[in-house]
Amino acid sequence: MPQRTVYQTTIEHLQILDEDAKLDTKLAKDTLTDEEVRDLFEKMVIYRHFDEVGFKLQRSGRMGTYPQNKGQEAAALGSGYAAKKGTDFLVPCYRENAALFLHGLPMHNILLHWMGDERGNQIPDGVHMTPLSIPIGTQMLHAAGIAWAFKIRQEPRCVITYFGDGATSEGDFHEAMNFAGTLQAPCVFFCQNNQWAISVPRESQTASETIAQKALGYGMPTTQVDGNDMFAVFKATREALDRARAGGGPSFIEAVTYRLADHTTADDARRYRDTEELEAWQAKDPIIRHRKYLESKGLWDDEKQAETEARAKKIVQEVVKAAEGIDKPNFEDIFDYTFAEIPESISRQRDTGRTSSLGQNPDQIGLQAESQRV
Template sequence: MPVRKAYSATIDYLQILDEHGVLDERLFKGDDGKPLLADETVRELYDFMVLNRIFDETAFKLQRSGRMGTYPQNKGQEAAAIGSGHALRKGVDWLVPCYRENSALFMHGLPMHSILLHWMGDERGNQIPEGVNCTPICIPIGTQMLHATGLAWAFKLRKEDRVVATYFGDGATSEGDFHEAMNFAGTFQVPLIFFCQNNQWAISVPRDVQTASETIAQKAIGYGMPTIQVDGNDLFAVYKATKDAMARARGGGGPSFIEAVTYRLADHTTADDARRYRDPKEVEAWQSKDPMIRLRKYLADRNLWSDEDQRQAEERARARTAEVIKTAETIEKPSRDDIFDYVFGAPLPPELDRQKQTMRTHSLGQDPSQVGLSATTG
């Protein structure tokens, strides 16, 4: 019996706006002839990129000047975060992030000072306001993808028309939880978008040391999931792929996978020095593929953005960032009761309550007839 082909697959790569700002008109217009994004929307999204780039660079300086702890810069990945975030419905769909897509969270209503609070060592930065549909940024790698899968599964079981998007990097695809999440999502056909920000580096380990797989996108095939690789620095390609995945998820088509090929233009975090392991030529090459350069050129070529627009946008961004920093820096230190009050729902177990009341773990010096006995029985 001859060997027959049991399965074969190909991975599409989507780019609509190349690094020189040249647009693929056919892809931008699509089959229905309608532009993918209206001019005014593109202007707004570019303006939002400016805000996020300036916020990000200012956050870096805050750490360097000792006003904030470790911070992971988002620089260079704005198109991936904003293009995908724009395809999700604010107040309806959910974002389950890692930590390099601040701008997507801000788009969906997370107050900008929350992110600063988080990196200033204050859990209140994770206290997501009611009505903002995101989970807090997730520090361990890849664990959040399972939460996203469960959340999307809950929406499916409860017959709610909501889609979840979860963000992670190329390094996260080596974690077991990545594969378990992909497997559950595929098996139960949950309305979920796996959005991989392949920024080429997991701290100092390059993409080709993470996996022998030619693309990251192809990993999704093993989980029975539609998948695509896109130019992650192309706002239009990212938006289009996410919009398509959204439509599939809402139509009962289950999860989708998007590999956004991008680049971490900054260090891993402020505690890192990427010069130790990256070739400066590589960084230089990616700098010219910066998502903002090509989008500004696109707008300028169509007389939608002038140098004066740029100056004003930067000025607004600096003013807004200054306000956000002021908000974060003027919030009073949390009460030390906060250490105890959220371990469990009220009431606190007696021993925890005793530790809270005394701010002590030792018992000498306290009424010996009471130690170990809660107030009600002592």
């Protein structure tokens, strides 16, 4: 047989709760209980409010640039909930706050980060994640490395790393996938395909039919899910994590979702995005869908919504207070965290607040050696 097919596959798309909140009960079996959906939905409402407040803080000059997460909460919550809190490790970019909160990151950390304060990156003990990652597509390699360490030490732990559709164009993405594949590292690559990388739409980002199929080249199981459906996201992620934990290596998930807000507060998506497209996706907002589902189950109503929104307001008020109430960081911190042991040239810069040699050594010019800090 001189010519034969050596490889053939298909990419599956999984949806369990459709846009009209109709549940495929067969596929939903052993995924999320109604109580779990209700609890996650409460969080969705709270985190959505947090996100809107983040936007307002920027607009009122109380915070720097902020990238809204709006519309992608089901992807973050469904996947985050599938990972074992306190055991598994999250390696995020910056549009999955809900997953980080679910795994124990204090909410004010995120605000601190965007308020220009490194203390927002101090992850508490027992919370397993890296801080937000700003350059696009670089953090997946760290995920591969962390997962590799788990494998070497034979710990039953997995890594889940988050990134967007744009990140899959970066070279590091491909290197991370290749490393995880060849090392059979317990790592789940979770792509939030939100259709836009700032102004560049998904179809201009890659000529690939799906993002999911990019994983085929690295020998890992891959699937596409409706990213606004917590059932589908949870199911696919849990399967991938179970497989990784059992020694089955990495997996890839493309969660099809949508960036309902601008790229960041520094962006204006109206310059490049059609209103019709935005409106079509607004109708698929995970908040609408999951609320409708819970209402159909008698687990949610207007009263519960109002009560949750009021609670969200209170929680987020406290979070903002915590973020804004913190003292200005110490000038010395710039220097003190450069190395474990600070070289003399740096401690001299810290102590004098100067880089000029005369400023650092006033004796040279007959000035008194008082603090020269300006």
